Amino acid sequence: MSFDQNKNQDEILRRWTEKYRSELGPLLPFVDDPDVAEIWLNPNMNVWVTYLDGKGKVKTDIQIPPSQSNLLLRSIASRLGKTITEENPILSGVLPDGSRFQGEIPPIVDRPSFNIRKKAVRIFTLDEYVESGILSPDQRRVISEAIKNRKNILVVGGAGSGKTTLTNAILQELATLDPKTRVVMIEDIPELQCPVEDHVNFYVAHTERTDVSMDVLLRTTLRKTPDRIVVGEVRGKEAHVLLKAWSTGHPGGACTVHADDAREGVQKIYDYANEAIVGQINPKSVSRTVNLAVFISKTPTSPGRRVEEIVVIDGFRDGEFIVTPIETKGDS
Template sequence: IFCERRGRLEKSDVTFASDDHLLQIIQRIVSRVGRRVDATSPMVDARLADGSRVNAIIPPLALDGSLVSIRRFPDRPLKADDLISKKSVAAEMIEFLAGAVKARLNVLISGGTGSGKTTLLNMLSGYIPDHERIATIEDAAELRLQQSHVVRMETRPPNVEGQGAVTCRDLARNALRMRPDRLVVGESRGPEALDMLQAMNTGHDGSMTTLHANDTRDAISRLEMMVGMAGFDLPIWVIRKQIASAVHLVVQAARLTGGTRKVMKISEITGMEGDNITMHDLFVFKQTGLNAEGIASGVFMSTGIRPHCLEHLESMGIRLSPGLFDRRSLMTC
C-alpha cells in the first residue's frame, strides 16, 4: 500500500493478507455504491459515500494482481488563502481570477493528473455570486460548491447488458434546458466539449471546465480535438472561431518535482489572427531549481501585459489593484 503525503508517495507498513483478500475488499467497496467488478467487467470507477473516488482493476487486465486507487478529499475545501499560504499561487493572481469569475468570464483550467485542477475549480467557484443558478456535470462528483442554488448531475455507466449509459454530453444537453446561469463541467474529455462551447457562446457566461494538457496552448489544441470528436465535419477555422469567442482565460496547473503544486500560467485568449487563435500570458511561474529538500523552487511573475478583458471587468464593476499587471516578481518560493 502506498499513500501520498505532502505530494510524495510513501510506502505504508500496512499490507493485504493475499490477492484474494484485496479482491474481497474491492468487491465490498464497489457493491456498496451499486457497482460491480468481475471477469466480464474488470474495471470500475466510482464515488464513495464520503465523496472519495475509487478506481479498481482486476485480472486479467491487471497482470500482477488486483489494483485499487482511492483519492480522498479534505473535509474542508481549500480556499484562496490556503493556496497562497502553500505558495501554490500568488495573491495577485487570485485577485485577477476572482475578478474574472465575478465578471462572468469563461475559464478553462488545464493540467496533468493530480495537478490540482479540481481544487482550483472548487476554489474559483467560491467567487460565483450566491444568487446564481449553477449546473454541475461530472463523471464522479468531486466539486463542492458552496452556493445555495446548485444543480448537481453525475454520469452513469452502462448496466450488465451494456445499456442505460448516460454520458457527459447527454447531461450537458439536458443542463441547458434547466435555465442555468453558469455551467460547470468537472472535466471535458470528449464530444461534450462542443456542448460546453455552445453554452459559453449562448448566454451562459462565467462557465468553467477542466481538461488534461501540459500547457495553456496545448489546452486549446486538445479542445479543438475534442470538438472534432463530436462527429460533425466542421472546418478547423470554424472550431477555432468558436473557441476564441467562447473561452476567455486558460489557467495552467502542474505538479512539480517534490510534489509541490503550482499555478504555472494564466493566459488570455485575445481572438483570431488568420486561422490561428491568439493568446498571451498574463502571469507565469518560472522554476529556477530545486531547494535542499529536492522540491521545485522559483518565482511567480506578472508579464507586464495588460489584459484585453480589463475593460469588461471595469464595466461589470470590478476594480483591480493599480499596477496589478506591471512587470515584476510577485512571490519567490
C-alpha cells in the same frame, strides 16, 4: 421505493461501510484525514499518499500483503456489483463516500494494486492557495477578477494535478463575489462542491436502465435558466454545446480539461467540439468564448502542485491558438 425498502438499503450500506472500514486497516487514518487527497498501493506492497496541505506526495511506512489487499478488492467489487478475477483483473468505480476507486490484480500486475482518490471534503479558498504557495497573489487577483467579470475559465492539468480542487476554490470565490447567481453543474462523478445557494447538480448516467450523456445534460441545462454553467471535465463532443452555451447568454462558467499546458487545453476544447459536427468549427469561436486558461501541475516538492501559468486566448494563427501569459510561476 417504499420507506421499508429505503430503510433496508440504508442498513445494507451501513453494514458494508463498517466492513470496508475494518478491511482498510492501516489505511483508515488516511481515508479519514481531510487533508489527504489520494491513497495508493503499489504492487510492491508499499503505500503512498498525496496531501492537499503542502506536503505533496509521501511514501508511508505501511506495507499491505496480497492477502489483505485481495480481500479489500473483492469486498469493493461486491459493493459495486462487479467481479474482479484473473479473467477480469481491472476494477473501477465510485465508492459510497464519493471516492474514485481503481484496482488491478494479476496477471496484469505482480501483486494487487489500487488507488483511492477521495472526494474532497474540504474546500480550499484562493487565499489558502496563496498561503500555501500554489498561487501567487497576482494570479489570485486575475482569477478573482475573471469570476467577477463573468469570464469563462478553463482549468487545465494532468491527472491528479488538482484541477477539481482548484475549481472548487473558484466556486467558493464565486459564492463570495456573486452569491445570488444561479449555477448549473454537470459531472461524471460527484466531485464539485458549490457553496452558492441556488445551484443544480447533474450527473452523467450510464446504467442498464439509463443512458444520459454529458451532451444531453448540457442541452437540458439550457432549459434550467442558468446564469453560469460549470462542467467537471470535458472529454468529448459536449464541448460544442458548452461553447454555444457560454457564448449565448450564459458567460462566467468554468470547466476542466486534461492537458499538459494551457495552450494544449484550449486546443483540446477545439478538437472535442469538432467531434460534434461535420467539418470544423471556426477556431475564433473558441478564442472568443474561452477567456482564461489556468494551468496547474504537480510538483516534486512542497506544496505538491502549483499554478504554472494563466493565459488569455488572443486568436488563432498558422494552425494554433495564440495565448498570452498573464502570470507565470514565481511571480508575486
